[in-house]
Amino acid sequence: MSAPSKWPLPTRGVRFITPTFMVEKLARHPLTKECYPTAMGYYPEAAGHRMLRDRHDDNLLLYCTTGKGRLETDEWSGEITPGQLMLLPQGLPHAYQADEKDPWTLYWIHFQGASTLLFMQYLGYRDGKPVAEAGVSPLLIGAFANLLEVRRTGYSTRAFINASNHLRHLMTQVSMEISAHAGRLQSGFELEQLQAFMLEHIDQQVTLEDLAAVANMSKYHFSNRYKQLTGYSPIKHFLNMKMEHACHLLDATDLGIGEIARQVGYDDQMYFSRLFSKTIGASPRGYRNSTRK
Known part of the structure; x- marks a missing residue:
């Protein structure tokens, strides 16, 4: 599993890692083996946040809601601004960091499973295209926040099965928000x-x-x-x-x-x-x- 960053966590921040015994259960369970979370978090105004991975074992979805930062992969580099999502599939080396003057606020999820590449492609990932635009959506912010509640369940297997399926739902919500945002930007109509x-x-x-x-x-x-x-x-x-x-x-x-x-x-x-x-x-x-x- 790709380890999350060691960014110093403030009081409002969240960093939750699914324990190994639960990851093993989720990887075997018929209701979760296609897609399940291995880590997740919320980094508010993440000054000094940075990460470099030459090897990436998980899939990673990051959602910027305020501030900005920068992402670099082998085939793409550029600024990340509010409303953008970073789509970093398994095996893609990458580096990212928060802007020094206006650091981003991020929701993020590491996930694994047999169908994760399909989910990445459904969200719009293509070679050389690791960024998608969804806009700053209260619906998505709420969905990410709800997913983080699994950390309060005492490692309940049923709660993690629910969270895994909530993750699948979140990604379909992301896809709908991407489509709606594209309509607002490109079509000339809402x-x-x-x-x-x-x-x-x-x-x-x-x-x-x-x-x-x-x-x-x-x-x-x-x-x-x-x-x-x-x-x-x-x-x-x-x-x-x-x-x-x-x-x-x-x-x-x-x-x-x-x-x-x-x-x-x-x-x-x-x-x-x-x-x-x-x-x-x-x-x-x-x-x-x-x-x-």
Whole structure:
């Protein structure tokens, strides 16, 4: 395991190392062997913090929330600023240090497991690209802080199994924040605000022209950018939102199929049912029956 730095820990700081006996359990357990934490911490305003590793046995995720610093690998070097993540997979030599005048605040996690390279790639790591942009996100800060609570459990095996799966969830949250941040920077529109507009108009027929106008972009550039960020065309994604809401209404209410169709913007019940079946893989009535058994 790659040892964490020996940076002098202040009162508010956290440095927690998973004990060897627990690492061995997590590496064998079917619910954790794919990904589990070996060390984690929180370094506030980390003046003097630095690390050089010629050999790196863990995977390491670091999240800068304030201040700045510098990272160097064989293929990349540059400044790290608030909202950036450093993605340092197993085997990648690296060096990093806090800025002397404005030292960074970091959340960090060392982790191992059979699927860790896949998680790194999912977060956007590529050769020569060890930095990702997520913005300073209260959601991510809270997720890192919650993960650190495992240090208060008396080395409970169940708590570490939970923490390992929380780590997997945190990384998927990171990926979503990276995507949302890219949308804010690159697309010319706030993706979350645009999707909020879709939800507010879930009972209406909204066109591509309507959505492009909200984004203040041409239809062509808006559609291409939206698909790059979400994997769906805007209208397909809006349809999926409608069907998600229809599923909720089928499950949580006793409304008739025709009324549910109207509440997601379709006056023609048969047309709605065809769209629902094509999207969900079951008819509206079949879906309702399957959730009430």
